[in-house]
Amino acid sequence: MSLQRPCLYIHIYSLALVMILVLGTATTDVSGPPVNITAVLGHTATFKCPNQESGIVTRLYIQRHDKFINGFDLNRKLDHLIPPEYQNRTKVNQTALSMEMTDVTFPDEGLYKCIIYYGNPIPSKPFPEIYLKVTAKYSVPTIEKQCSERKNGDGAAGKSCQLSCSSTGGYPQSAVKWAELNPSLMSVVHNESSEDPISKTWTINQTITYNCDHPINVSCAVDDAVSPTITICEAESFSVRVIIAIVLVLVFVMLLLLVLVVLCCRRHQPEDPRDSDDENAVPLALRASES
Numbered sequence: 001m002s003l004q005r006p007c008l009y010i011h012i013y014s015l016a017l018v019m020i021l022v023l024g025t026a027t028t029d030v031s032g033p034p035v036n037i038t039a040v041l042g043h044t045a046t047f048k049c050p051n052q053e054s055g056i057v058t059r060l061y062i063q064r065h066d067k068f069i070n071g072f073d074l075n076r077k078l079d080h081l082i083p084p085e086y087q088n089r090t091k092v093n094q095t096a097l098s099m100e101m102t103d104v105t106f107p108d109e110g111l112y113k114c115i116i117y118y119g120n121p122i123p124s125k126p127f128p129e130i131y132l133k134v135t136a137k138y139s140v141p142t143i144e145k146q147c148s149e150r151k152n153g154d155g156a157a158g159k160s161c162q163l164s165c166s167s168t169g170g171y172p173q174s175a176v177k178w179a180e181l182n183p184s185l186m187s188v189v190h191n192e193s194s195e196d197p198i199s200k201t202w203t204i205n206q207t208i209t210y211n212c213d214h215p216i217n218v219s220c221a222v223d224d225a226v227s228p229t230i231t232i233c234e235a236e237s238f239s240v241r242v243i244i245a246i247v248l249v250l251v252f253v254m255l256l257l258l259v260l261v262v263l264c265c266r267r268h269q270p271e272d273p274r275d276s277d278d279e280n281a282v283p284l285a286l287r288a289s290e291s
């Protein structure tokens, strides 16, 4: 007994050593660049482990920072090894050799590793790692314009417009793009991007000035979120002037007509009513003086 015990311990220790060596080689052997996958913040990521051999997979470990996340072993349950933060949001599919992760957060972004065993204690040949990229959708940008008249050198009237575009809640950091505007005629007045310290998402805000002589339909985009389209430099000032001129002419014409009508009426008005009034007035006055 006393001789067998140390023997058993040595056995266990050497087994453990072999395991450590095996895991050690497994964690350093990666081949090629990582496979990139993306997931939207709060949504689900699916890690598909590359199956490079045709044998039956007896064990699958998915690791991050060399720590076990989830997996399976045909010979034993691994549930108790799953770290608490992954217990409720990861699920392994044995047939697909994949793992689903729900409620993806920014800290989940990074490199993951699949370690596959085909029956023997040594894992498969080197495998590519999986890089999870977490993205968040930018809100539909708001677009605002403020245009004012601008006189060209040759006297033609154009406009100078200040355009603002703003979008929030996205990740990673992005930039504003303007559709239908000539970049060489654009000058950036204000360019701001700020990260929310808690949610880690970005707010992007840009203001530009743009000079134009003809109507342009313009929209701005941040990532794949596109603002509504607005029209700048529309021929509004011209039509407004024309409308004002027409109104003025109409008012003048109407005034003229009014004056003519009044003059005509005066000329053709019979003098009799006033005369008859006078005639009535006189007898009344006479009657008054008589009484």
Ligand SMILES: *[C@@H]1O[C@H](CO)[C@@H](O)[C@H](O)[C@H]1NC(C)=O
Binding pocket: 033, 034, 035, 036, 131
């Ligand atoms: C994965 O993304 C990185 C940048 O994040 C890029 O350098 C690399 O080429 C991508 N790999 C593949 C296989 O597309």
Ligand SMILES: *[C@@H]1O[C@H](CO)[C@@H](O)[C@H](O)[C@H]1NC(C)=O
Binding pocket: 084, 085, 087, 088
């Ligand atoms: C996982 O979910 C169960 C039941 O919904 C809950 O009791 C447990 O606390 C959760 N574990 C973690 C680590 O959130």
Ligand SMILES: *[C@@H]1O[C@H](CO)[C@@H](O)[C@H](O)[C@H]1NC(C)=O
Binding pocket: 093, 094, 095, 096
């Ligand atoms: C596992 O993956 C296989 C193949 O992709 C699929 O047919 C099956 O429905 C999946 N099982 C579960 C439980 O999701």
Ligand SMILES: *[C@@H]1O[C@H](CO)[C@@H](O)[C@H](O)[C@H]1NC(C)=O
Binding pocket: 174, 175, 188, 191, 192, 193
């Ligand atoms: C605006 O700022 C962003 C982030 O700082 C930058 O990537 C972009 O190039 C800037 N754009 C201009 C026109 O300065």
Ligand SMILES: *[C@@H]1O[C@H](CO)[C@@H](O)[C@H](O)[C@H]1NC(C)=O
Binding pocket: 164, 166, 190, 205, 206, 207
């Ligand atoms: C964007 O910048 C403009 C100009 O500085 C400012 O008026 C506007 O409030 C900003 N919008 C947001 C959402 O930060």
Ligand SMILES: *[C@@H]1O[C@H](CO)[C@@H](O)[C@H](O)[C@H]1NC(C)=O
Binding pocket: 215, 216, 217, 231
């Ligand atoms: C802008 O859009 C309006 C309505 O969609 C359209 O009628 C007009 O022709 C467009 N103008 C230009 C310059 O593209």
